[in-house]
Amino acid sequence: MDSVRDLAQRLPAGMRDVLPDEMGELRALSDALRRTFVEAGYGEVWTPALEFEEVLRAGDPHAAGASYKLFDEHGRVLALRSDMTIPIARLAATRLAGQTPPLRLCYFAHAYRAGPVRADHPHEFLQAGIELLGLDAPEGEAEVIALTLAALRCAGLERHRVGVGDATLMPSLLRTLGIDDELRKRVLDALRRRDLVAVERLAGGIPDRDAGELLVRAANARGGPEVLAPIAELVPESVRRLARLHELLAASGDAERVILDLGLRREFAYYTGIVFEIYDPAVGFALGGGGRYDELVSRFGRQLSGCGVALDVQRVHVAQAAEEGWTGAAREVGGTPRGGTRGAADRQFSAQGPLP
Amino acid sequence: MDSVRDLAQRLPAGMRDVLPDEMGELRALSDALRRTFVEAGYGEVWTPALEFEEVLRAGDPHAAGASYKLFDEHGRVLALRSDMTIPIARLAATRLAGQTPPLRLCYFAHAYRAGPVRADHPHEFLQAGIELLGLDAPEGEAEVIALTLAALRCAGLERHRVGVGDATLMPSLLRTLGIDDELRKRVLDALRRRDLVAVERLAGGIPDRDAGELLVRAANARGGPEVLAPIAELVPESVRRLARLHELLAASGDAERVILDLGLRREFAYYTGIVFEIYDPAVGFALGGGGRYDELVSRFGRQLSGCGVALDVQRVHVAQAAEEGWTGAAREVGGTPRGGTRGAADRQFSAQGPLP
Structure with missing residues (x-):
């Protein structure tokens, strides 16, 4: 056993003091x-840090699987929330059941993920996010992304970008191309891990070389609406969604920040349409992401579409520092450099991978 | 088993959505x-919601006993923090070990207590507090209380008061009066529960009627410095401490808010001197409390005195509402009544007992 003094020098895995x-x-x-x-x-809104594990599991098996779990006094399994989207879907279906949509909710709360420790996987992280419930595609996505x-x-921030994909695009494309279930599952897993080398290797095993x-090509396609053309007839629904959303974002003046990313997959499985991630070229990891989840709230008893985003506040903080590093000289001339510890935070998180 | 939809209608015991x-x-x-x-x-500062249970236990066995516990991937027991004072004492002894005292730290974070559900015992509660480390009595207490x-x-708030006692007063008094260990323990437990009826019953069993x-009389004594006289020779150290602190608070203009409360005991055992609780006559429960803990930081490896306070933010919120109820008419004439949900919060928490 370690002594308490030794233990006090460390923190539980993936945790940190600020x-x-x-x-x-x-x-x-x-x-x-x-x-x-x-x-x-x-x-x-605020929801409790502890939820019934069955509630998280109904929202997303992966969210429940990655959570810290414990027993309450009746032997029921509780779990520390692993995101705020599932608790807010529960809230929309229960205490907010009488409110006429659309519902517009935001949150600032820590989420928790257990599991093996990796430099790019803190176990406690502060999320800032919004959920827009009951405003359908594509207007809902356009509002959430623009906001x-x-x-x-x-x-x-001045250099941030949003990568936009569609959760149904790759599954549909693989089906249209006649890829068998087993291989399809492996390709989708590789995409979720952003392992494009694995995708290429798996694709090499497909008998039909075309x-x-x-x-x-689709898994690697990133750019403007022109990237949609080669797959327009194979996955028409996804392509129409992406094209229409791009038009709306262009109309609100955000076109230059939008990158269509056909291979984009998110960690959680509750997404039913558009998905997206926020990037900043000054840092090498996603600052957050989100998407449309039209079947999530119904798992708790209310038919209600939904769409939202979660930002990792500490990653956004690191991006602020990195952008200042790029433009610091210019700002200091202006007399208002922002000081503080962002440099330290940058070093601490510089090994971060993409957000789930 | 309940269905997920039924479960989603409830929350884990002692939890609520805001x-x-x-x-x-x-x-x-x-x-x-x-x-x-x-x-x-x-x-x-921010500290993780999860601490090693042994760290909480070293800080206070009661704090650890009341906590939600779970296992990490190495089989080590983790616990959700049950207050912020112990984590900050740990922080002061470790990452802040190089900083010259006094250290002045504050926090806004939820704390957690498991156990049987009672209306007056939420299992998740938002605390706002300060810790002043390395400034000794009585100046430290005076600064913390005045702030x-x-x-x-x-x-x-306009009507709030602070009840001030001393953690060593009652144990010393019982010892001076020759009360045996067993009875002393029961009296102190009753005081911690604020059960003055039980104290009277226990006192009735003492052979020496005086x-x-x-x-x-001491357990019930509340008032100005005049309440100290009858016990001045029995527990001189506690009386000197209380008298000196009262002088300092009077000098800073807070005398009319201070009530000496000789029977005051707090839930946690890490207090070594002055303890206090905040009240508002508009509501029937403590808004928070604190005290001096000169032996807590040393349990994590650094000799450093300390003193702090924790406010229960939701209780302060209810007190705001209750004070407005008392003075609402006058304020509305002024044209700036504060609206919102305080009435609802008031109803929800009106059964609350004193804070630990």
């Missing part, structure tokens, strides 16, 4: 994001 | 408290 300089900056960042969300009509981009601008090449 | 109107008010209240703390030089009173004034009467 000291005043960094905490002050995280508060300022959260306040800037909250202001934008609330001014756009999103009301902040996310605006909130990050308010937080001082199909294999098309798959690899 | 909807936008109430959440907006809790944010405004937290911001007002934070502003006061930060302007007074208290830097905000607490000021923060509550900034949050709009000693029994003195004990009952």
Whole structure:
């Protein structure tokens, strides 16, 4: 056994303390994001850190599988929330059942993931996000993405981008190409891990070489609406969705921030349509992401479409630092460099991989 | 088994969702408290929700006993923090070991307590607090109490009071009166539960009737410095401490808010001197409390005195509502009544007992 003094020098795996300089900056960042969300009509909610594990599991088996679990006094399994989307879907179906959609909700709360420790996988992380319930595609996605981009601008970011894909695109494409179930599952797993080398290897095993090449090209396709043309007849529904959303975002002046990303997959399986991730070229990891989940709220007893985003506040904080590093000289001339600990946070998180 | 839809209608015992109107008010209240703390030089910190259970236990066996527990992947027991004082003591002894005292830290974080469900015992509660490490008695207590009173004034309270006692007073008095260990333990337990009827019953069993009467009178003594006289020679150290602190608080203009409370005991056992609780006559429960813990940080490897307070933010919120109910008519004439959900919160928490 370690002594308490030795133990106190360490923290449970994947956990960290936040000291005043960094905490002050995280508060300022959260306040800037909250202001934008609330001014756009999103009301902040809080849900308990502990949920019934069965509730999380109904929302997404993967979310429940990755959670910290414990027993309550009746032997029921509780779990620390692994995101806020499932608790808010539960809330929309229960205490908010009488409210007429659309519902606009936001949150600032920590989420928890257990499991093996990796440098890119903190076990406690602060999320800032919004959920827009009852406004269907594509207007819902357009509002959520535009507001996310605006909130990050308010937080001082200037170079952020959004990668936009569709959760049904790759499964449909693989089916249309006649790929068998086993291989399809492996390709989708590889995409979820962003392992494009594995996708290429798996595609090499497809007897129809044209199909294999098309798959690899689609998995790697990133760009403007022109990337949709080669697959327009194979997966018409996904392509129409992406094209229409791109039009809406272009109309709101965000076209230059949008990158269509046909191979994009998210960790959680509750997404039913558009999915997206936020990037900043100054750092090598996603700042957050989200998408449409039209079948999630119904698992708790209410038919209600939904769409939302979650930002990892500490990653956004690191991106602020990195952007300042790029443009710091110019800002210091202006006399208002932002000080503090972002550099330290940058070093600590520089090994981070893409967000789930 | 309940269906997921039935389960989703309930929450784990002692947990609740917070909807936008109430959440907006809790944010405004937290911001007002934070502003006061930060302007007074208290830097905000964050510690993980999960600690090693052995660390909590070293801080206070009762804190660990009341906590939610689970196993990490190495079979080590983790616990959800049951307060922020123990994690901050750990932090002061480890990552902040190089900082020269005094350290002034504040926090806004949820704490968790498992156990049987009672209306007055939520299992998740938001605490706002400060810790002042390395400034000894009585100046440390005076600063912490004065700042607490000021923060509550900034949050709009006008009628709040602080009850001040001493953790060593009753144990010393019982020893001086020659009460045996077994009975002493039962009296102290009854005081911790605020069960003065039980104290009287236990005192009735003391063979020396004068000693029994003195004990009952001391346990019930509340008021100004005049309450100290009858026990001044029996427990001189506690009386000197209380008298000196009262002088300091009177000098800073807070005398009319201070009530000496000789029978005051707190739930956690880490207190070594002055203890206090915050009250508001508009509501029937403590809004928070704190005290001096000069032996806590050393359990994690650093000799450092300490003193702090934790406010229950939702209880302070209810007190705001109750004070407005008392003075609402006058305020509405002024044209700025504060609206929102405090009435609802008031109903929900009206059965609350004293804070630990």
